[in-house]
Amino acid sequence: MNIHHLELFYFVAKHGGIAAAVRNIPYGIQQPAVSGQIAKLEESLGTKLFQRRPFALSPTGTELFEFIRPFFEKLDVLAERLRQNSSPQLRIAAPAIVLHDYLPQILQRVRAKFPAFRLYLHEATRTDAERLLLARDVDLAIMLLDKKSRAGIQVKPLLELPLILLVHKKSKLTRAGELWKRDKIEETLVCFSRSDPVHSYFQRGLDRLGVEWFCGIEVTSERLIQQYVASGYGIGLTVAVPGFKPPPQLRALSLSDFPPVVVGVAWSGKLSDIARQLLAELDTEAETQRARIGKTGSRSVATSFSRARP
The missing domain is CATH 3.40.190.10 (Periplasmic binding protein-like II)
Structure with a gap:
């Protein structure tokens, strides 16, 4: 059996259908491609794994799902444990100007509590940042927020900008x-x-x-x-x-x-200690800026993104 086919079947079984699986798979893939790969898996096994409409796992599909589920569900936990066994790493996605002009000061405060860590910076639009988060390729993303975020992504609003x-x-x-x-x-x-x-x-x-x-x-x-x-x-x-x-x-x-638009921070899954520290520093900075603008009586909420747009 092909491990990629099993992964796709895991998402289909977990989310109750191919369309729902496509919305939750942490990388870009189209519905016809998933359908085709699942068909190949069923062909290799010589049996149907689920009923399409309404969705229902077959006895064989249920047996296969119960067998592979622990493996796929524990992958992220294992990856995090392996990362923590080495020096901490912090992976951040944000627009270029944020990485250049805003983040260095915040990271200095993070470094005071985590003196040695590996840093990975990704220049990313909001769409790219969401993709990176769902693929677990970054820990946190600083971006403009809209009313809806993709399934599996948590967001924390920080500041409003006119x-x-x-x-x-x-x-x-x-x-x-x-x-x-x-x-x-x-x-x-x-x-x-x-x-x-x-x-x-x-x-x-x-x-x-x-x-x-x-x-x-x-x-x-x-x-x-x-x-x-x-x-x-x-x-x-x-x-x-x-x-x-x-x-x-x-x-x-x-x-x-x-x-006004809202700038915030987003993440997917459980945060590492160093990622939680960065989140706390971002929140503290936002509170400081809100307090400053409150004293001036300005309508908009201030931010230390004062040199650029996130």
């Missing part, structure tokens, strides 16, 4: 509200992909206003948004943070009536 528009300094626009009064917005919207929470929160705000304006240029970084707006390609959508200053050739327009 949305803003970036326009060229030569633009005649002085307020975002001027755009909403138009019959049609002609300028191209430069923003992150439609799957990104920034885009999702912005569209919810537009829906409440009864305005249609969709992304015309999709980019993968804040720097690209600024570059294309500065080059005259359109209006940029991004996130403002305390201390944010647009480049000299750009101006920022407030979107105070739009819902």
